[in-house]
Amino acid sequence: MKIKTITTGIIITSIIAGVAVAHEGATGIVKQRMDAMSVMGKNIKLLVPMMQGKSNYDAQIVRDAALEIKSHSGETMTKLFPKMDMEMDMTKNVSKAKPVIWQDWDKFSDLSNQLLILTDGLAQAANNGLADKSDANNDAAGSASMMGGSSSMMGGAPKADPTLEELAKMPADSVFKLVTNSCAACHTQFRTD
Numbered sequence: 024m025k026i027k028t029i030t031t032g033i034i035i036t037s038i039i040a041g042v043a044v045a046h047e048g049a050t051g052i053v054k055q056r057m058d059a060m061s062v063m064g065k066n067i068k069l070l071v072p073m074m075q076g077k078s079n080y081d082a083q084i085v086r087d088a089a090l091e092i093k094s095h096s097g098e099t100m101t102k103l104f105p106k107m108d109m110e111m112d113m114t115k116n117v118s119k120a121k122p123v124i125w126q127d128w129d130k131f132s133d134l135s136n137q138l139l140i141l142t143d144g145l146a147q148a149a150n151n152g153l154a155d156k157s158d159a160n161n162d163a164a165g166s167a168s169m170m171g172g173s174s175s176m177m178g179g180a181p182k183a184d185p186t187l188e189e190l191a192k193m194p195a196d197s198v199f200k201l202v203t204n205s206c207a208a209c210h211t212q213f214r215t216d
């Protein structure tokens with residue numbers, strides 16, 4: 024059994040849990056943010072087998088998925104969490120957003136902005152392919168860009184908070200891991216189970 028794979032699987036499952044749940048009762052902006060989150064969840068789900076080396080790596084698909092998630096992050100996401108709706112939605116028991124979001128707004132929006140940077144980074148790192156399987160993106164045009172990317176990957180373990188430039192040089196699956204960690208970090212703090 025591969026412990027690493029299992030751990031990643033648990034994180035992924037917890038992130039995308041809810042995608043299949045029907046949201047009768049969710050309306051307006053609450054529905055909007057649930058839909059946006061679901062779109063992000065679908066994109067993550069699409070990339071998981073690729074990032075685990077279980078399906079063919081396709082840099083274009085990685086880029087597109089990263090950019091779609093990015094388009095829902097940052098301020099676009101936080102705008103869907105206006106304070107006013109809160110009490111009403113909690114009592115209707117529809118939203119899973121924790122009220123602490125509005126007490127800890129800076130932290131919440133930091134996490135959303137962090138996701139934006141990480142997905143931007145993932146889009147830029149798409150051509151780097153996977154860390155463990157450096158020949159994974161050998162289909163057609165992939166190999167040329169790999170040559171350029173590989174030398175910079177030898178800088179040791181990634182920092183906790185890499186810049187966009189650093190992310191762009193990392194293997195795509197390493198950046199992907201930071202992305203899923205970022206989803207999970209926000210859910211742990213700001214979403215009920």
Ligand code: HEC
Pocket residue numbers: 038039040041042046053056057058060061063064065067092117118119120121131132134135138202203205206207209210213214
């Ligand atoms: C800044 C905080 C934050 C980040 C970052 C974040 N989420 Fe969420 N997510 C939430 C909150 C809060 C909810 C609950 C929303 C509600 O029920 O009103 C949620 C709900 C969800 C849901 C359930 C949607 C539904 O239909 O009920 C999914 C799926 C989801 N997020 C996926 C993701 C994925 C995938 C990522 C990363 C790519 C991500 N989220 C990043 C805060 C975040």
